[in-house]
Amino acid sequence: MTRYRRTYRNVDGQRIEGTWRHIFTQNMDTYFLTDLVIYADGAIDCGTGGLTDLDGLAEQLRRGRVTTTLEDGAQASAHHLAGWRFTEPRPAINAEMLLGEVADEIDRLNDRPDSTDRCLQAVTTYLADPTEDNRRTVRKRYLAIPEHLRVYALGDMDRKDAPLRILITELDEPLHGWPNGPVVTEQKRAEAVAYFREIAIETWDTRVPADGPEHPTQPTLTIPKAVYPRGWPDPPGVEVLQNDYPAAITVGANSYPSVTHAYWALSTPDPHWHDQIAAAPRGYDAGKLAEQAPRRAGWASARLAVMTILLRAKYTQHPQTAQTLLASGDARVIYVDFDSAYWSVGSERATTWIGRLLEVIRSELAAAEAGIPLPAIHGNGSSASPGTQGPTCEDGAPGPSGSP
Numbered sequence: 001m002t003r004y005r006r007t008y009r010n011v012d013g014q015r016i017e018g019t020w021r022h023i024f025t026q027n028m029d030t031y032f033l034t035d036l037v038i039y040a041d042g043a044i045d046c047g048t049g050g051l052t053d054l055d056g057l058a059e060q061l062r063r064g065r066v067t068t069t070l071e072d073g074a075q076a077s078a079h080h081l082a083g084w085r086f087t088e089p090r091p092a093i094n095a096e097m098l099l100g101e102v103a104d105e106i107d108r109l110n111d112r113p114d115s116t117d118r119c120l121q122a123v124t125t126y127l128a129d130p131t132e133d134n135r136r137t138v139r140k141r142y143l144a145i146p147e148h149l150r151v152y153a154l155g156d157m158d159r160k161d162a163p164l165r166i167l168i169t170e171l172d173e174p175l176h177g178w179p180n181g182p183v184v185t186e187q188k189r190a191e192a193v194a195y196f197r198e199i200a201i202e203t204w205d206t207r208v209p210a211d212g213p214e215h216p217t218q219p220t221l222t223i224p225k226a227v228y229p230r231g232w233p234d235p236p237g238v239e240v241l242q243n244d245y246p247a248a249i250t251v252g253a254n255s256y257p258s259v260t261h262a263y264w265a266l267s268t269p270d271p272h273w274h275d276q277i278a279a280a281p282r283g284y285d286a287g288k289l290a291e292q293a294p295r296r297a298g299w300a301s302a303r304l305a306v307m308t309i310l311l312r313a314k315y316t317q318h319p320q321t322a323q324t325l326l327a328s329g330d331a332r333v334i335y336v337d338f339d340s341a342y343w344s345v346g347s348e349r350a351t352t353w354i355g356r357l358l359e360v361i362r363s364e365l366a367a368a369e370a371g372i373p374l375p376a377i378h379g380n381g382s383s384a385s386p387g388t389q390g391p392t393c394e395d396g397a398p399g400p401s402g403s404p
Contacts, residue, residue, distance in 0.1 A: 009039060015334050015345050016041050016387055017109050022100070023047070024076075026067045031086075033078040033379045036066070038102055040109035054103060061095040068094050091166035100146030111215055115145045116153045123167070123196055128230035130193070139168035158193070165194040220389075223355075225336045225344075227284075240321045241358065244283035247321055249313045258283050259310050266306055267299055304353060307343075311354075311361050325362050326369070335359045 001202045004018045007018045018039040024031045034047035036057075037101050041250040043051040048065050070076075070089035077083045092100070104114040113121060126134040142164050145153060149158045165176040169184040182188075223241045232246070233239055238246065243259040256262035260283030273293035280286040296302070315322040335354040337344035355364040367374050 007037060009043075010345065011041075014224070014336070015220075016043070018218075019099075019105055022069050024070065026064055029075060031067070031074055031076040033072065033076065036102070038105045040106065040107070042106055044102065052077055054099065054106070057102060058095075058099055063100070096141065097146045097148050099151070100144075102348055103147075104146070110219075111217060115141070116149065119145055119153060119164070123164070126167075127193070127196055135167065138164070142168050156199075163192040163195045167196075213330075216330045216332050218329035220334055221328040221331040223336060223358075224336055227343045238324065240318075240324050243311075243354070245321075247318045249310065249317055251310070251313060254278065258286075259314050261286045262286075262301075262310050262313075263306060266294040266310075267295055267303070269292055269296050304357075307353070308357055308360070311357055312364070315361050315365060322365050325358065328362065333362075335377075 005020055006254055007020055008015050009018060010016070016039045018037055020035045020037040022033060023036040023046065025034050026032070032047070035045075036047065037045040040313050042053050044053060044057050045051055046057055046060055048060055052060070057066065061068070062265060068091050070086055070091050072086055072088060074086050075083065076086055081380055100115065104116075107114040119138065122134070122138045122141045126138050139243055142153070142161075144149065150164070153161050153164060162175075163176075166188050170177045171186060171189065172183055175181045182224040193354060222237065226239065226242070227237075236245070239245060245262070246258055248255055248257055249259065250256075251262055251266075254265075256265060256278050261278055261280060264286045265277040267290055268274055268277070273289070277286045277289045277293065292312055315325060335344045335352065335358065337354070342351055345352050345355070395399055
């Protein structure tokens with residue numbers, strides 16, 4: 001819905017997707033225009049202090065702290081913006097409609113079918129098996145759509161939701177929602193079914209692009225930042241996807257204990273510093289040493305390519321680790337590292353490049369498993385398979401071929 005805008009909050013380093021819309025809260029005799037923020041985990045901030053859930057929002061509506069009822073002549077305020085009095089206010093929704101909208105938004109944030117989708121799924125089931133039980137299921141799910149949104153269920157602004165209302169109405173009864181309207185006959189029912197078979201289903205099918213879904217179908221994969229003073233978990237889980245994880249990679253003539261070691265060693269043109277960083281006991285130590293070393297000219301512009309090739313090296317040289325990444329399917333990858341907003345989700349302005357690169361590498365691995373040929377094109381115009389040696393740096397050190 002266009003009135004909803006995307007946002008998020010961080011919980012223990014994990015990005016929780018959210019969305020928000022305007023609502024009115026009421027305190028004493030004044031209405032306040034504020035934001036209702038809805039998160040994928042079901043948490044809701046309705047502007048009355050702290051987070052609640054759908055039941056909590058229903059309670060706030062019952063008590064009038066959040067309100068869809070506006071009194072003529074009442075004082076209203078938009079914080080730090082304006083104050084006014086209502087003159088003939090016309091609320092667009094009621095409490096039940098708002099709760100239905102919020103429930104739908106939580107479903108959409110989790111890439112689950114919302115109330116409209118569930119109704120259309122029931123129609124598809126009815127068309128395949130037109131029993132009375134299946135028709136009643138359509139009725140139940142149609143009535144579960146927030147009332148003000150039912151007219152948009154079919155995406156047809158000519159017929160609106162009339163075919164649905166015909167389908168859910170008993171024969172020889174007035175059309176649902178129109179007590180004094182036309183009676184539903186066998187012919188009208190047949191016309192509605194024909195509409196669904198010939199027009200609507202084709203329209204619904206086009207909602208999924210030919211090459212696949214537009215949004216992830218798997219839950220978000222979060223790779224948390226963690227320190228293991230007593231050693232890495234055994235057996236490890238998603239920890240193997242951390243750049244610090246001791247999965248040695250070979251880049252050119254050199255070998256590095258982890259992606260992090262390789263990244264920081266390649267960041268300096270000084271051979272002494274390169275070797276010292278590569279020999280650091282942990283990835284954390286490699287990063288600390290690198291802070292003292294000189295940086296290559298143009299490193300900020302080249303680092304993304306370096307990380308890409310290093311990550312590719314890790315996951316092509318360690319098949320079991322690659323399977324852990326592949327097991328995440330099409331999930332969005334969130335990489336947590338509070339030291340870098342460039343690479344991870346450490347701040348609201350983070351660019352989260354490692355998560356995005358892992359999604360690319362995962363796609364390359366999936367393409368390889370599917371037997372789709374994807375030669376890697378290097379800057380010198382040559383092509384090579386993923387994981388092969390890339391170009392060398394100016395000082396003769398191996399060029400980028402993996403990630404930190």
